[in-house]
Amino acid sequence: xxxxxxxxxxxxxxxxxxxxxxxxxxxxxxxxxxxxxxxxxxxxxxxxxxxxxxxxxxxxxxxxxxxxxxxxxxxxxxxxxxxxxxxxxxxxxxxxxxxxxxxxxxxxxxxxxxxxxxxxxxxxxxxxxxxxxxxxxxxxxxxxxxxxxxxxxxxxxxxxxxxxxxxxxxxxxxxxxxxxxxxxxxxxxxxxxxxxxxxxxxxxxxxxxxxxxxxxxxxxxxxxxxxxxxxxxxxxxxxxxxxxxxxxxxxxxxxxxxxxxxxxxxxxxxxxxxxxxxxxxxxxxxxxxxxxxxxxxxxxxxxxxxxxxxxxxxxxxxxxxxxxxxxxxxxxxxxx
Ligand code: TYM
Numbered sequence: 001x002x003x004x005x006x007x008x009x010x011x012x013x014x015x016x017x018x019x020x021x022x023x024x025x026x027x028x029x030x031x032x033x034x035x036x037x038x039x040x041x042x043x044x045x046x047x048x049x050x051x052x053x054x055x056x057x058x059x060x061x062x063x064x065x066x067x068x069x070x071x072x073x074x075x076x077x078x079x080x081x082x083x084x085x086x087x088x089x090x091x092x093x094x095x096x097x098x099x100x101x102x103x104x105x106x107x108x109x110x111x112x113x114x115x116x117x118x119x120x121x122x123x124x125x126x127x128x129x130x131x132x133x134x135x136x137x138x139x140x141x142x143x144x145x146x147x148x149x150x151x152x153x154x155x156x157x158x159x160x161x162x163x164x165x166x167x168x169x170x171x172x173x174x175x176x177x178x179x180x181x182x183x184x185x186x187x188x189x190x191x192x193x194x195x196x197x198x199x200x201x202x203x204x205x206x207x208x209x210x211x212x213x214x215x216x217x218x219x220x221x222x223x224x225x226x227x228x229x230x231x232x233x234x235x236x237x238x239x240x241x242x243x244x245x246x247x248x249x250x251x252x253x254x255x256x257x258x259x260x261x262x263x264x265x266x267x268x269x270x271x272x273x274x275x276x277x278x279x280x281x282x283x284x285x286x287x288x289x290x291x292x293x294x295x296x297x298x299x300x301x302x303x304x305x306x307x308x309x310x311x312x313x314x315x316x317x318x319x320x321x322x323x324x325x326x327x328x329x330x331x332x333x334x335x336x
Contacts, residue, residue, distance in 0.1 A: 009319075010039040010182070011145035013046040013086065016063035017055060018202030020070045021211045022284075023191035025291075026252055027151025031183060033075040035149060041081035042143045042316055043071060048086045048093075049136070052129040053121065066295075068305050070212055073295035082319075084312035086139060091320035095138040095327065096131075102167040103134045103160075112156055137161035140179045141168075142320045147182040152190040153199065155181055172330040175323075191252070194226040196242025213292050216285045223281040228273035236267050243273075250280050253287040 012032060014024055032043050045067045047060060055063075064085055071083055086092060108114060108130050118125045128135070136157050140148055141164070148158055158181040165176035181188055191200050195208035202209075208226075210219060227242040239247065243266070250259050258279060265271035298305065328334055 007040045009143050009145040010035050010147045011042045011140045011143045012149050013044040015046045015050045016067050017050045019211045019213050021200045021209045023200035026191050027189045029074045031149035036080040043081050044084050044086045046086045065305055069295040069298040072298050073291050078308040082312040082315040083308055084316045088313035089316045089320050091324045092138050095142050096135045099134040099137050099164045100131055102164050133157050133160040137164045141176045142323055144323055145179050146177045148179050149182045152188040175326050175330050192245035192248055196227050196245055219284050220281045223277050232269050254283040
């Protein structure tokens with residue numbers, strides 16, 4: 001029988017540094033779910049990356065399980081995609097070391113996320129924080145992945161992963177595909193925060209971020225508090241940032257009709273922001289509630305979550321072992 005062609009490999013991950021939010025969903029998770037049917041998928045929880053900011057590791061385990069429960073609640077199927085924890089695949093750390101020999105101090109210091117973190121934690125600018133992009137490249141290259149579904153904020157890390165792959169191939173022989181950030185041919189997503197500044201985030205800006213585990217009251221409260229003004233004074237005025245953000249959020253979970261109704265209200269100056277926010281809250285609650293409830297049910301079954309992670313880790317380790325054998329041979333690390 002003819003062997004079927006190998007599916008392209010997809011890899012991505014999320015740090016367990018807090019609970020997932022609309023940005024994690026629309027920037028990443030939604031595409032994980034869409035891709036699991038067509039590709040060979042590896043989706044992990046990046047616990048090693050989270051150590052670079054020195055979290056309280058007493059809650060690491062429950063944070064990891066929380067992310068896994070949300071992966072499952074959003075529709076990831078452990079029979080289709082490998083769902084695992086980064087630290088369970090030890091080959092990651094070996095590849096990280098090889099890639100670090102190809103990553104230069106100057107480029108690592110120029111990485112936006114490094115500069116942001118260094119500003120936030122000047123007392124803890126550790127070497128793993130600096131080499132965060134090499135670890136992320138190791139996660140991806142470990143499975144020789146081609147597509148990496150991520151949000152806009154990860155674009156620079158992907159560019160670095162491509163550079164590291166290309167340097168490795170150039171020095172030691174063609175082993176790695178050059179991975180690309182993936183969003184079905186569309187621009188990468190950035191889900192804005194509710195207060196008109198920056199993006200939704202796991203650990204910052206919590207009152208302006210909608211989490212997948214927020215209850216209905218909290219969703220309502222956060223949205224009703226979003227900044228607005230007295231409304232446009234002239235037809236077809238440009239939207240201020242904070243109003244544009246509300247419209248962007250509306251586009252994510254409301255119907256096209258609803259969006260167009262409020263958009264024309266804005267353009268002919270009849271919009272009432274109270275109604276806009278009420279509608280947004282209603283649609284967000286309809287979207288988040290089933291995910292929150294399903295994730296809670298899944299968390300009540302820890303045995304199941306452990307089984308999922310064990311099965312995912314075994315599949316990921318198998319793929320990692322294959323890649324590392326090729327990698328060591330290419331470098332010349334094979335003595336017996
Ligand atoms: P992390 O944990 O910060 O975010 C997880 C995913 O969610 C996306 N995201 C957003 N997308 C749109 N709008 C937002 N407001 C928003 N906030 C978060 C991120 O782009 C990301 O896709 N370094 C990674 C984790 C990682 C990884 C990897 C990713 C480790 N190894 C290998 C891909 C491949 C990170 O910190 O993501």
